[in-house]
Every structure is written in C-alpha cells, then in structure tokens.
Amino acid sequence: MKAESADAGGRCEPDAWAEAADWLETEKRTAVGAMAADLAHDLAGPTVYFEGLARALAAGDAIDGEELDAAREEAERLRRLLSAMRRVQLRERPRMTVVVRPLLLRALRAATTHAVEVDVPENLTLTVDARSFAVLVGVLVRNAVAAAGPIGRVSVRMTVSDAHVWLDVCDSGHGVPRSRLPDLFRPFASLAPDGAGTGLAIALRIARTCGWALTHARQEGQTSFHVALPIDEATGEKAGPS
Numbered sequence: 001m002k003a004e005s006a007d008a009g010g011r012c013e014p015d016a017w018a019e020a021a022d023w024l025e026t027e028k029r030t031a032v033g034a035m036a037a038d039l040a041h042d043l044a045g046p047t048v049y050f051e052g053l054a055r056a057l058a059a060g061d062a063i064d065g066e067e068l069d070a071a072r073e074e075a076e077r078l079r080r081l082l083s084a085m086r087r088v089q090l091r092e093r094p095r096m097t098v099v100v101r102p103l104l105l106r107a108l109r110a111a112t113t114h115a116v117e118v119d120v121p122e123n124l125t126l127t128v129d130a131r132s133f134a135v136l137v138g139v140l141v142r143n144a145v146a147a148a149g150p151i152g153r154v155s156v157r158m159t160v161s162d163a164h165v166w167l168d169v170c171d172s173g174h175g176v177p178r179s180r181l182p183d184l185f186r187p188f189a190s191l192a193p194d195g196a197g198t199g200l201a202i203a204l205r206i207a208r209t210c211g212w213a214l215t216h217a218r219q220e221g222q223t224s225f226h227v228a229l230p231i232d233e234a235t236g237e238k239a240g241p242s
Contacts, residue, residue, distance in 0.1 A: 042081050046074040097127045100158060104137055111138035114145040117155035124158060126165065126233050132206050139203040140169040140225050147173030147223060165234045167227040175218045184216060
C-alpha cells in the first residue's frame with residue numbers, strides 16, 4: 001500500500017466532516033468547562049469544611065455531635081458527586097457505514113496543517129459512529145503533531161487482521177517520559193507546559209464509549225497510539241498491510 005501525504009492546506013468540502021475541528025473544540029470547551037465549573041463549586045464546600053475540621057482537631061478542640069453530623073452530610077455530598085461522575089457518558093450517536101479513507105482525510109484536514117503520511121486501504125469501510133471516529137483521529141493526530149514538532153514525522157495507518165481493524169497514529173517525537181506514563185490518559189495531566197491535558201483523556205473516553213481499545217507504545221524511536229476496532233465493524237477490503 002503506497003503511503004501519501006495529506007496536507008490540510010488542500011481542498012476541504014463544507015460538509016459535516018469538514019466541521020469536525022469546530023465540533024471537537026466546541027465539545028471539549030463545553031464539556032470540560034462545564035465539568036470544571038461544576039466540580040469546583042461542588043468540591044469547594046466540603047473542602048473548606050474538612051480543612052476547618054482538621055484545624056480544629058489539630059488544635060485539640062472538642063467536636064460535638066452537631067459537627068459530626070455536618071461532616072457526615074459533607075461526606076455524603078462527595079459520595080453522590082463521585083457516583084454521578086462515574087455515570088457520565090458521552091452522548092450516543094448513530095452508527096453508519098462509511099468509506100474510511102475519505103472520512104479520515106477530511107478529519108486530518110480539519111485537525112492540522114502539518115503534513116501527515118496516510119496509508120489506508122482504498123475500499124475499507126466501517127460501520128461506526130463516524131463523527132466520533134473522525135474526532136478521535138483528530139485528537140490523536142493533533143497530539144502527534146505537537147509531539148513531533150514542526151519538522152517531525154506524523155503518520156496514520158490502518159490495517160485489518162483476523163480479529164481487529166487497527167488505526168495507528170505515530171510520530172517521531174521524543175516520546176513520553178517513563179515517569180509520566182501513569183498520567184498519560186488522565187484528565188488535566190498535560191505533558192506540555194501550556195497544554196490543557198484533555199486531548200488524550202477525551203480520546204480514551206471516545207474509544208471506550210464506542211467499544212474500541214486505545215493503547216500507547218514506544219518502539220524504535222517512534223511513539224504510537226493504537227486503536228483496535230472489532231473486525232465485525234469492517235466491510236469491504238480485508239487485505240492486511242502490503
């Protein structure tokens with residue numbers, strides 16, 4: 001399979017796929033902003049209360065039954081908050097059968113102006129939540145571009161095995177420090193000084209919601225993010241890598 005370069009400066013039709021970048025930014029800002037504001041508000045009360053309680057205990061002050069009841073109420077508020085957070089899901093979107101290559105190229109044009117090497121079977125089709133797939137590609141590619149730098153290499157490759165359709169997004173950057181690997185997909189734990197730390201967390205959330213697996217690897221001077229989609233979501237060309 002011949003690899004080609006997809007340049008975001010090329011033609012981009014004004015359809016739903018060309019709007020992927022705007023949708024991604026709106027989705028991230030709305031979801032992250034609302035979540036951060038709600039969390040800050042809901043955590044402020046219990047935090048202040050328990051700080052005061054800790055200071056009182058450290059000073060040897062007696063804690064009466066009324067204060068203990070208040071502590072239990074604040075703890076219950078935190079328990080309900082955590083329970084609600086665990087139930088949060090991305091809203092479901094309809095699945096459709098799409099030819100992958102045009103969808104992926106449009107997602108790349110919407111995501112970056114950096115040249116990206118693309119190796120995707122011409123006739124591969126997937127039955128998926130197409131917009132979530134496009135946003136996932138955009139997030140991973142933007143992350144790869146940031147890691148690779150202005151002259152670094154970024155590539156996107158899709159192959160088909162007996163059990164999975166594989167999406168691989170790779171870059172030639174320096175990679176993630178070993179000490180930061182546990183935080184790789186954690187929200188707000190950016191590896192960049194000016195980063196928000198939401199991109200990879202959103203990518204993982206999309207993958208899990210859609211029933212896909214997202215993993216990270218570092219081999220031979222290259223960082224890769226691998227997305228495994230079930231083979232039953234694929235039709236069309238079933239050939240592996242050439």
